[in-house]
Amino acid sequence: AKAWILRKHFDGFPKDSDFELKEEQLPEPKDGEILFEAVFLSVDPYMRPFSRVRMQEGDVMIGTQVAKVLQSKNPAFPVGAHVVSRSGWRTHTVSDGSGVQLLLSDWPNDVPLSLALGAIGMPGLTALYGLEEVCQLKTGETLLVNAAAGAVGTVAGQIAKLKGCRVIGSAGSEAKVAYLKELGFDEAFNYKTAPSLEQALKEAAPEGYDCFFENVGGAYSSVAIPLMKPFGRIAVCGAISTYNDTTPQTGPFPHLTMIVNQIRMEGFMVGRWEHKNQESQRRLLAWRQEGKLKCPEHVTNGFENMPAAFMGMLRGENLGKAIVKA
Ligand code: NDP
Numbered sequence: 001a002k003a004w005i006l007r008k009h010f011d012g013f014p015k016d017s018d019f020e021l022k023e024e025q026l027p028e029p030k031d032g033e034i035l036f037e038a039v040f041l042s043v044d045p046y047m048r049p050f051s052r053v054r055m056q057e058g059d060v061m062i063g064t065q066v067a068k069v070l071q072s073k074n075p076a077f078p079v080g081a082h083v084v085s086r087s088g089w090r091t092h093t094v095s096d097g098s099g100v101q102l103l104l105s106d107w108p109n110d111v112p113l114s115l116a117l118g119a120i121g122m123p124g125l126t127a128l129y130g131l132e133e134v135c136q137l138k139t140g141e142t143l144l145v146n147a148a149a150g151a152v153g154t155v156a157g158q159i160a161k162l163k164g165c166r167v168i169g170s171a172g173s174e175a176k177v178a179y180l181k182e183l184g185f186d187e188a189f190n191y192k193t194a195p196s197l198e199q200a201l202k203e204a205a206p207e208g209y210d211c212f213f214e215n216v217g218g219a220y221s222s223v224a225i226p227l228m229k230p231f232g233r234i235a236v237c238g239a240i241s242t243y244n245d246t247t248p249q250t251g252p253f254p255h256l257t258m259i260v261n262q263i264r265m266e267g268f269m270v271g272r273w274e275h276k277n278q279e280s281q282r283r284l285l286a287w288r289q290e291g292k293l294k295c296p297e298h299v300t301n302g303f304e305n306m307p308a309a310f311m312g313m314l315r316g317e318n319l320g321k322a323i324v325k326a
Pocket of ligand 1: 044045046122123126147148149150151152153170171172173176215216236237238239240241242268269270271313314315316317318320321322
């Protein structure tokens with residue numbers, strides 16, 4: 001068995017030397033325990049900020065995987081079953097089943113298991129809850145999504161189109177912008193090459209934005225918030241532009257326009273609606289099966305490439321969900 005260790009806390013952008021690949025000797029599963037093997041592993045932005053608060057140097061990197069049960073002394077997890085587990089960056093795990101969930105029993109055979117880490121898993125649920133619970137997006141409204149070509153953004157934009165909204169997305173390359181248009185986004189632009197972010201946002205929606213699905217934070221946020229319509233709603237999902245900062249970014253803080261336009265801005269964590277996850281995953285699956293939800297993935301092969309996949313995702317190399325195939 002192998003595991004990736006956080007050798008050194010990240011200082012700025014992560015580097016190869018912050019990670020270390022270690023051999024692990026696993027015990028035989030005892031009564032009530034199972035042994036499973038990773039099939040797909042997820043690399044996600046949260047691993048960067050959470051590494052500081054949830055991990056110490058020498059810990060196995062946090063993360064979720066889809067795995068196959070190889071040995072079982074727990075009848076809830078039969079041999080051959082697939083599970084979604086928060087076991088971190090490990091090839092093999094012996095577990096008593098805590099933090100381990102069986103894949104939905106009615107997971108269709110023709111749906112890749114990796115989607116349980118993406119559009120039909122945590123990022124897809126994040127998109128759904130951010131729009132429905134936090135933004136309370138309504139038909140006919142105009143939505144802005146940034147980091148729009150990523151795991152959460154692609155799903156958020158497509159759900160908003162299914163709800164009959166006008167959707168504007170920004171992303172960091174021409175290929176991503178072209179893909180967003182293929183997905184049905186009404187307007188999409190490259191935030192890296194736009195002469196001015198403010199101008200691009202204004203041109204895409206001269207009337208302003210009812211809702212903003214915020215994945216980026218920092219300077220982007222300061223520009224976008226004043227372009228919200230009165231009573232606009234902002235779902236603060238992520239702030240990826242700040243995760244590698246060594247010194248905090250400062251203003252301008254658009255408080256005055258928030259007051260005058262009576263904007264509601266709410267941070268959220270996907271786990272708040274965990275009780276709805278099975279029902280919500282079935283809704284996402286149904287959209288996927290009806291051809292209404294495309295689920296792009298950026299797959300890196302080989303467990304040994306986990307750090308490269310993680311750093312590549314932070315740099316924006318992924319279109320859709322960044323996944324590692326073990
Ligand atoms: P993505 O698949 O979107 O991958 C990250 C993307 O962020 C990159 O592809 C890159 O795309 C973009 N990015 C990187 N640096 C910057 C930057 N400086 N400015 C603008 N964009 C940048 O990741 P996810 O979909 O998994 O996550 C998206 C956001 O949602 C993150 O902020 C994440 O932390 C948050 N999140 C929050 C959850 C919650 O419960 N609140 C749950 C899941 C995710 P590009 O080429 O466009 O720059």
